[in-house]
Amino acid sequence: xxxxxxxxxxxxxxxxxxxxxxxxxxxxxxxxxxxxxxxxxxxxxxxxxxxxxxxxxxxxxxxxxxxxxxxxxxxxxxxxxxxxxxxxxxxxxxxxxxxxxxxxxxxxxxxxxxxxxxxxxxxxxxxxxxxxxxxxxxxxxxxxxxxxxxxxxxxxxxxxxxxxxxxxxxxxxxxxxxxxxxxxxxxxxxxxxxxxxxxxxxxxxxxxxxxxxxxxxxxxxxxxxxxxxxxxxxxxxxxxxxxxxxxxxxxxxxxxxxxxxxxxxxxxxxxxxxxxxxxxxxxxxxxxxxxxxxxxxxxxxxxxxxxxxxxxxxxxxxxxxxxxxxxxxxxxxxxxxxxx
Numbered sequence: 001x002x003x004x005x006x007x008x009x010x011x012x013x014x015x016x017x018x019x020x021x022x023x024x025x026x027x028x029x030x031x032x033x034x035x036x037x038x039x040x041x042x043x044x045x046x047x048x049x050x051x052x053x054x055x056x057x058x059x060x061x062x063x064x065x066x067x068x069x070x071x072x073x074x075x076x077x078x079x080x081x082x083x084x085x086x087x088x089x090x091x092x093x094x095x096x097x098x099x100x101x102x103x104x105x106x107x108x109x110x111x112x113x114x115x116x117x118x119x120x121x122x123x124x125x126x127x128x129x130x131x132x133x134x135x136x137x138x139x140x141x142x143x144x145x146x147x148x149x150x151x152x153x154x155x156x157x158x159x160x161x162x163x164x165x166x167x168x169x170x171x172x173x174x175x176x177x178x179x180x181x182x183x184x185x186x187x188x189x190x191x192x193x194x195x196x197x198x199x200x201x202x203x204x205x206x207x208x209x210x211x212x213x214x215x216x217x218x219x220x221x222x223x224x225x226x227x228x229x230x231x232x233x234x235x236x237x238x239x240x241x242x243x244x245x246x247x248x249x250x251x252x253x254x255x256x257x258x259x260x261x262x263x264x265x266x267x268x269x270x271x272x273x274x275x276x277x278x279x280x281x282x283x284x285x286x287x288x289x290x291x292x293x294x295x296x297x298x299x300x301x302x303x304x305x306x307x308x309x310x311x312x313x314x315x316x317x318x319x320x321x322x323x324x325x326x327x328x329x330x331x332x333x334x335x336x337x338x339x340x
Contacts, residue, residue, distance in 0.1 A: 012044055012045045013044050013045070013154035013155055014044060014045045014046070014047065014151055014152055014153045014154055014155070015040050015044040015045070015046045015047070015153060015154070015155045015156070015157065015191065016046075016047045016049075016147060016148050016151050016153035016155075016156055016188075017033070017037065017046075017047075017048055017049075017156065017157050018048065018049040018050065018051040018054070018092065018147065019033070019050065019051060019073065020050075020051045020052075020054055020055045021050050021051070021052055021055060021065075021066055021069040021070045021073050022069060022073065022208070023068070023069040023072045023073060023208075024072045024073070024075075024076060024215050024216065024217060025073060025076040025077075025215070025216050026206055026208065026213035026214055026215050026216060027198050027206060027213070027214045027216065027288070027292075028197075028198050028199075028200070028205070028206030028207070028213065029076070029216075030080055030198075030216055030295075031195065031196040031197070031198040031256065032159070032195050032196070032197060032198070033157075033195070034076070034077065034080040034081070034082065035080070035081075035195070035196075036157055036193050036195050037077075037082055037087070037157075038080060038081035038082055038083075039193075040157065040191075040193075041082065041083060041086040041087040042086065044154075044155065046086065046087035046088070047087070047088045047090070047151050047153070047320060047323075048077065048082060048087050048088070048089050048090075049089075049090050049091065049092050049095075049147070049320070050070050050073065050074065050089075050090070050091045050092060050313070051092050051147075052065075052066060052070070052091060052092050052093050053092050053093055053098070053099075053143065054092070054140060054143065054144070056136065057134075057136045057137045057140040057143075058123070058130060058132065058137065059130075060134070060136065070091065070313070071306050071309050071310065074089060074309050074312070074313060075217075075299050075302045075303060075306075075309055076216050076217070076295075076299070077089065078298070078299070078302055078309070078312070079216065079217070079295045079296075079298040079299035079302065080216065080295055080298075084312045084315070084316060087316075088316040088317075088319045088320050089312055089313055089316040090313060090316035090317035090319075090320045091313055091317055092147070094313075094314070094317040094320075094321075095150075095317060095320050095321050095324050097150055097321065097324035097325060097327070097328045098143070098146050098147055098150055098324070099146075100328060101146040101149060101150050101324075101327070101328065101331060102139070102142060102143045102145075102146040104331060104335065105142055105145060105146055105149075105172055105176065106139065106142060108172075108175060108176055108179055109142055109172055109175070113168060113171065113172075114138050114139060114141055114142060115138070117141045117164055117165065117168060118164050119141075119164070119165075123137075141165055141168050142168075142172065144165050144169070145165075145168060145169040145172045145173075148166075148169050148188050149169065149172070149173055149185045149186065149188075149327070150323075150324045150327050150328070151320070151323050151324065151327070152185075152186040152323070152327060153186065153188050154186060154188060154189060155188060155189055155190075155191040156169075156188050156189070156190055156191060157191045157193055158190045158191065158192065159195070162190075163190050163192075166188060166189070166190040167190075169187075169188055170187045170188065172185075173185035173186065173187045173188075174187060180334040180335060181334070182330075182334045184327075184330045184331055184334055185327075185331075196256055198252075198253070198256055199249060199252045199253075200212030200213060200249075201213070201214070201226055201227070201230050201231075201249060202230075202231055202249055203231075203249035203252065214226060214227075214288065214292075216292060216295050216296075216299075217292075217295065217296050217299050218292070220289050220292075220293075223285070223288060223289060223292065224285050224289065227250075227253075227281055227284055227285045227288065228278065228281055228285070230249055230250055230281065231248075231249060232248045232249070232250055232277045232280075233245070233247045233248040233270070234247070235247070236270075236273075236277060239273070239276050240273050241273060242270070242271055242272060242273045243270045243271065243273070243277075244270070244271065245266060245267050245270050245271070248270070250277070250280055250281055250284060251266065251270075253284045253288075254266050254280075254283070254284060257283070257284055257287035257288065257291075258283055258284070258287065262283050266280055266283075
């Protein structure tokens, strides 16, 4: 066996994932990613990064983009159970090897591979008010590939809309390894783990930009007010009007937070007008407040000491650079860039 073959080395599989620094996170992030991240760190060697370069692909003119966003976001990571002793938490731009590998992969990756990534045209349509005719925007899937390949990540936790990015990464690695005659880059696999999709307060995707989110550290009184004023089935104009839970955003919260008995009570009570909308919302309010309280408590020490958070990010970056540097040594060697 070739001990330098990263495809065959017997060691814990690595997992790589990241988020753009959008500041304080909401319940959608928690159920859609962070709960899963916390579980994965006990099973794999995990690298979780703040994707600041990726943020620049669409917001390159915003010099106030990061501000406190990085620390605020990482506080939420830590408060929801991401352990810096078990996972490397770091800033993408603090590991320049990402950029070097991105550059070298751009020499061998066909342009057509980037143009066919589904999210390329989808984001152009969704963000039509922004000027996205830049190489950075076209090339961001290749930067994502470099993010993954630089750590030899065996798995990438993804939703269905991100599977194409992992497949592109596999193709890029396969082409590179074939071209240079050595299995230097690990072909990752998409890790389709079960996650809970929590909608926004209006039934759409939960997003700060839609003004329909509940922040993880939001004050209890604000959380209660938001849920109490959630829209419901429009057919229930009066308390005595029967409703249909399937047409009500509150029901989607019950599917996440309520047990079978409570869901049965909601369905029967709504359809018969036996309960009012405020009655229906009370169990959700209690469950959400119960979930958020320990997160708020865990966040307070970090809120009081943001320098500790920055130190965690710096330390994680140093560990990440050790791994990334080892990969780049192999990449430079097979490309003939280590001769000087």
